[in-house]
Amino acid sequence: MAKAKKAKAGAKRVAKKSSRKVVKLAARKPAKANGSKKANGNGLPRPSAKPYGQAGKALEGVKILDFTHVQSGPTCTQLLAWFGADVIKIERPGVGDITRGQLRDVPNADSLYFTMLNHNKRSITVDSKNPKGKEIIERLIKYCDVLVENFAPGALDRMGFTWEHIHKLNPRMIVASVKGFGPGPYEDCKVYENVAQCTGGAASTTGFREGPPLVTGAQIGDSGTGLHLALGIVSALYQRNRTGRGQKVLAAMQDGVLNLCRVKLRDQQRLRHGPLTEYSQYGEGVPFGDAVPRAGNDSGGGQPGWILKCKGWETDPDAYIYFITQAPVWEAICDVIGEPGWKTDPEFATPKARLPKLKQIFARIEEWTTTKTKFEVMEICNARDIPVGPILSMREIAEDESLRKTGTVVEVDHPTRGKYLTVGNPIKLSDSVSEVKRSPLLGEHTEEVLTKVLGYSAKELAELKSSGAITPEEKKKAAA
Numbered sequence: 446m447a448k449a450k451k452a453k454a455g456a457k458r459v460a461k462k463s464s465r466k467v468v469k470l471a472a473r474k475p476a477k478a479n480g481s482k483k484a485n486g487n488g489l490p491r492p493s494a495k496p497y498g499q500a501g502k503a504l505e506g507v508k509i510l511d512f513t514h515v516q517s518g519p520t521c522t523q524l525l526a527w528f529g530a531d532v533i534k535i536e537r538p539g540v541g542d543i544t545r546g547q548l549r550d551v552p553n554a555d556s557l558y559f560t561m562l563n564h565n566k567r568s569i570t571v572d573s574k575n576p577k578g579k580e581i582i583e584r585l586i587k588y589c590d591v592l593v594e595n596f597a598p599g600a601l602d603r604m605g606f607t608w609e610h611i612h613k614l615n616p617r618m619i620v621a622s623v624k625g626f627g628p629g630p631y632e633d634c635k636v637y638e639n640v641a642q643c644t645g646g647a648a649s650t651t652g653f654r655e656g657p658p659l660v661t662g663a664q665i666g667d668s669g670t671g672l673h674l675a676l677g678i679v680s681a682l683y684q685r686n687r688t689g690r691g692q693k694v695l696a697a698m699q700d701g702v703l704n705l706c707r708v709k710l711r712d713q714q715r716l717r718h719g720p721l722t723e724y725s726q727y728g729e730g731v732p733f734g735d736a737v738p739r740a741g742n743d744s745g746g747g748q749p750g751w752i753l754k755c756k757g758w759e760t761d762p763d764a765y766i767y768f769i770t771q772a773p774v775w776e777a778i779c780d781v782i783g784e785p786g787w788k789t790d791p792e793f794a795t796p797k798a799r800l801p802k803l804k805q806i807f808a809r810i811e812e813w814t815t816t817k818t819k820f821e822v823m824e825i826c827n828a829r830d831i832p833v834g835p836i837l838s839m840r841e842i843a844e845d846e847s848l849r850k851t852g853t854v855v856e857v858d859h860p861t862r863g864k865y866l867t868v869g870n871p872i873k874l875s876d877s878v879s880e881v882k883r884s885p886l887l888g889e890h891t892e893e894v895l896t897k898v899l900g901y902s903a904k905e906l907a908e909l910k911s912s913g914a915i916t917p918e919e920k921k922k923a924a925a
């Protein structure tokens with residue numbers, strides 16, 4: 446008991462100490478700037494003496510209480526972990542993040558769904574509804590800088606961790622949430638990826654005009670919102686350096702998707718002033734309605750583009766290339782496809798003249814692309830600055846040597862599932878190099894965090910085990 450008190454006091458001291466540190470830092474700021482002026486003579490902060498990539502990680506020292514599950518929240522905390530934050534993921538004892546068991550490919554091993562979203566984290570199992578479990582979480586709240594969660598609306602409050610309670614325990618804590626919707630009529634709804642794609646404007650603007658709305662394979666609702674949240678957290682941490690206090694950060698999935706559909710809201714407003722001339726339906730003489738239509742494979746900018754067949758398309762579903770008829774290279778395009786006359790023919794020579802004939806033009810370009818593989822088209826066109834992009838299959842991406850070299854595609858070893866491929870940190874910092882470490886097993890770090898971070902003694906740990914706060918099996922035993 447005395448030891449528990451001691452540990453509690455220890456956690457309090459950690460929180461107090463770190464808040465004192467921030468206030469001091471803020472107060473010292475001008476003096477520090479002067480100091481570096483003196484030290485350096487040029488008014489700039491003195492650079493690290495260590496070589497690039499060896500002076501620690503960008504977010505080293507930042508402690509994250511990771512209460513996330515499924516995809517959106519874990520995407521965010523994985524990024525923070527890659528930048529060096531200590532991410533402690535709380536999972537339900539015996540169950541864990543639901544994705545551990547979803548879409549399993551290897552029996553009794555964590556799924557790729559889980560492993561690919563939870564690298565570089567520590568996992569502890571805590572029942573947040575058990576009184577002793579709550580006590581552990583409260584200690585973690587005092588110890589950490591940021592709590593990240595993406596539970597259904599109200600779930601965190603129902604556990605007893607309201608903003609007011611958290612803020613009282615640790616006024617410096619940043620509480621970051623992903624929710625499906627922001628405040629409004631839908632705020633209480635549970636939301637998954639495709640719901641967000643539909644409500645954020647992506648589905649209504651994706652697909653072909655004649656067909657139904659389409660969702661995209663890119664996880665713009667889940668992973669996209671996780672990215673937005675990570676930026677919110679880093680910004681809040683930066684502001685905390687000045688204010689010394691935490692704040693709430695909310696990234697709603699509908700808002701995140703809409704942010705990525707910004708150009709479509711642009712087009713919605715342009716519609717009031719006339720047809721959208723870069724949409725191929727304009728050239729085809731199809732009238733516009735009162736909302737932005739689906740534009741098939743039209744390019745979103747002012748340069749017409751389309752997906753064209755390449756050699757082998759009859760058997761290979763990915764033998765296609767995206768081809769952009771960028772105006773400044775029109776003459777090069779005419780030469781490449783064997784239509785030099787189009788360079789001067791007034792029917793084709795200007796972008797305006799070409800707009801009503803885009804279907805005919807792309808059909809002619811396709812006659813040429815079907816004689817070449819997508820990589821041959823890429824090589825020929827790139828040499829002439831014609832922007833094209835081969836449609837790469839996931840197999841081709843997985844085997845791409847250059848993506849392996851940059852660490853964007855990484856092979857990871859895992860104790861129960863063996864080797865697998867993952868996407869590494871897509872954001873490269875020259876002085877904070879990311880290394881991908883395998884995802885934790887369920888509760889792998891429970892004892893380590895409880896004893897080494899929170900100061901629980903061996904006796905207290907045993908008590909916790911039999912209380913059901915960290916291990917459901919012991920709970921059953923205790924009840925028997």
Ligand code: COA
Pocket residue numbers: 514515516517518535536537538571572573574595596597598599600601603604623624625634635636637638667
């Ligand atoms: N110990 C005890 N209970 C725990 C726990 C723990 N460690 N972790 C979670 N729980 C409980 C929660 O308290 C909640 O209980 P309650 O409903 O009694 O309050 C329960 O588990 C389920 O949480 P919930 O978030 O409702 O999960 P769900 O599987 O029903 O819903 C989502 C999943 C994703 C739909 C929902 O979490 C959601 O809408 N999240 C916000 C939007 C989002 O991120 N969506 C994208 C996910 S990729």
